Amino acid sequence: MTPTWVRAAELAASVLFILALKGLSSPKSARRGNLLGALGATIATFVAFFYGEEFFGGPIQHLPEIMIAIAIGSIIGWIAAKRVQMTQMPQMVALFNGVGGGAAAVISVIEFLSAGNEETVASLTATIFTVVVGSVSFTGSLLTFAKLQELMTSRPVVIPLGRFITIGVAVGTVVTAVALVMNPSNTLLWLLLGLSLTLGILLVLPVGGADVPIVISLLNAFTGLSVAASGYVLGNVLLIVAGTLVGASGTLLTRMMAQAMGRPLTNTLFGAFKAKATTAAASTEDRPVKSASPDDVAIMLAYARKVIIVPGYGLAVAQAQNTIRELVELLVAKGIEVDYAIHPVAGRMPGHMNVLLAEANVPYDQLKEMDEINPEFPATDVALVVGANDVVNPAARDDKTAPIYGMPILNVDQAQQVVFLKRSMRPGFAGIENEVLFDPKTSLLFGDAKDSLTKVVSALKTL
Amino acid sequence: MDAIALLTIFVLSIFVGIEVVSKVSAILHTPLMSGANAIHGVVLVGAILVTGKATDNVQLYLGLTAIVLASINMVGGFVVTDRMLEMFKPKKAEKEEVSK
Numbered sequence: 001m002t003p004t005w006v007r008a009a010e011l012a013a014s015v016l017f018i019l020a021l022k023g024l025s026s027p028k029s030a031r032r033g034n035l036l037g038a039l040g041a042t043i044a045t046f047v048a049f050f051y052g053e054e055f056f057g058g059p060i061q062h063l064p065e066i067m068i069a070i071a072i073g074s075i076i077g078w079i080a081a082k083r084v085q086m087t088q089m090p091q092m093v094a095l096f097n098g099v100g101g102g103a104a105a106v107i108s109v110i111e112f113l114s115a116g117n118e119e120t121v122a123s124l125t126a127t128i129f130t131v132v133v134g135s136v137s138f139t140g141s142l143l144t145f146a147k148l149q150e151l152m153t154s155r156p157v158v159i160p161l162g163r164f165i166t167i168g169v170a171v172g173t174v175v176t177a178v179a180l181v182m183n184p185s186n187t188l189l190w191l192l193l194g195l196s197l198t199l200g201i202l203l204v205l206p207v208g209g210a211d212v213p214i215v216i217s218l219l220n221a222f223t224g225l226s227v228a229a230s231g232y233v234l235g236n237v238l239l240i241v242a243g244t245l246v247g248a249s250g251t252l253l254t255r256m257m258a259q260a261m262g263r264p265l266t267n268t269l270f271g272a273f274k275a276k277a278t279t280a281a282a283s284t285e286d287r288p289v290k291s292a293s294p295d296d297v298a299i300m301l302a303y304a305r306k307v308i309i310v311p312g313y314g315l316a317v318a319q320a321q322n323t324i325r326e327l328v329e330l331l332v333a334k335g336i337e338v339d340y341a342i343h344p345v346a347g348r349m350p351g352h353m354n355v356l357l358a359e360a361n362v363p364y365d366q367l368k369e370m371d372e373i374n375p376e377f378p379a380t381d382v383a384l385v386v387g388a389n390d391v392v393n394p395a396a397r398d399d400k401t402a403p404i405y406g407m408p409i410l411n412v413d414q415a416q417q418v419v420f421l422k423r424s425m426r427p428g429f430a431g432i433e434n435e436v437l438f439d440p441k442t443s444l445l446f447g448d449a450k451d452s453l454t455k456v457v458s459a460l461k462t463l
Numbered sequence: 464m465d466a467i468a469l470l471t472i473f474v475l476s477i478f479v480g481i482e483v484v485s486k487v488s489a490i491l492h493t494p495l496m497s498g499a500n501a502i503h504g505v506v507l508v509g510a511i512l513v514t515g516k517a518t519d520n521v522q523l524y525l526g527l528t529a530i531v532l533a534s535i536n537m538v539g540g541f542v543v544t545d546r547m548l549e550m551f552k553p554k555k556a557e558k559e560e561v562s563k
Binding site for chain 1: 466469472473476477478479480481483484485486487488489490491492493494495496497498499500501502503504505506507508509510511512513514515516517518521522523525526527528529530531532533534535536537538539540541542543544545546547548549550
């Protein structure tokens, strides 16, 4: 029998995981919650070595190799997590999620190889479920990483007949999985593995850049479920509890994120198949835009009564969070009312911008959420959009053919004047044209966000 | 343990999982996703278990691969979540100290 103290420790770890998720749901307790989770995971890992004879058929084997493997993985994970910049956080999470799914799939492959023919149908089904879902999560997450890291285009990739290929591969996966349950064979297992890995890629390819975070969250829930299923195979209660907790909370979280973007989940996943190619007909060069100098922008801001800052991912990429804070402090000192308008998905993920601005010591009370700030735009003199595009694109409100149609946006087009700080005329992450840029009341200041802001700040100081 | 007992645990865990995150604010979506991601890194336990009873080299090397992947997930996940949440903390701590 597994020693009682091991099972008691697993119970403690399960409770710690629940407390961790509970803690992570509120800003005050979030950090402690995460540490409780880490404590639970440490306890769980420690007791895994003490399952005893029943499980290992003797003392645990290959102990030195196992310790070395844990050390290697931990060091890689630690360094990656410490080195990553805050702006690259979403793809890091995607990567961690992918390797977790990969681990679950590999575990099930081993289980199948060692006991394929002797397993019960229920256990075999769970094994095969884990292989499929874990593999989909693995390649799917790696692809979201590639998209966010811009190793490949972030736009939806639609291959010819893509929909039919995806459906074909999905059906093939299910058929192979069923065949495997009825008649376990190693050949079929490798076939299933190949199909599942392909399916992960095919499912994520057509997802557009702005929707990628939702997919990460969904794949996160998938990995959770595959961990739960491998817990069933191994008869391990802790894995079932932890995996199911993540699967259930991840599914709910995915739905909440999709709601924040005003997009039903099916639309996120399969939208690209329906959407027409939306490359703007008029080429960008031959449409007039009004560009402004840093001095113009400084004057505009200095004589405003109310200014709303709309920070986007471009701000974070340029590492301009501190400069924008400095600018806002100057304006506030002049008696101008300044707020930050935070779109729920500003940055690359829901809540990402809050993290980035918190890093730059921007006070919480200046951060206004979308629903709170939107009615204030008509009474705003200047809306200053720094490195954001899709979240202020009225196409989401007005143009039914736009891929982002239905996503709630910040209504900067209703402000008296709009200033965009942009690097170039390149469209945003979703790859669609923004009409506000061509509005006569809009001025554009081209350049790196940090450079531009620094110039505006020094111009403001001399006024 | 018998199948029904495991199924019971599974079903009850679904309800707990939904319940604990039902009131999360949008600000915390990213850290919560990241934290949940770290928790499923506990698949490391499963990786250790199958490797500890590996009977041939294929199983051993596959198992060690799973261990490396799972530990990256677990350790990286918790560290990265902590770094995100660190950003939320310092100002409050300062304020508390001032008020003392």
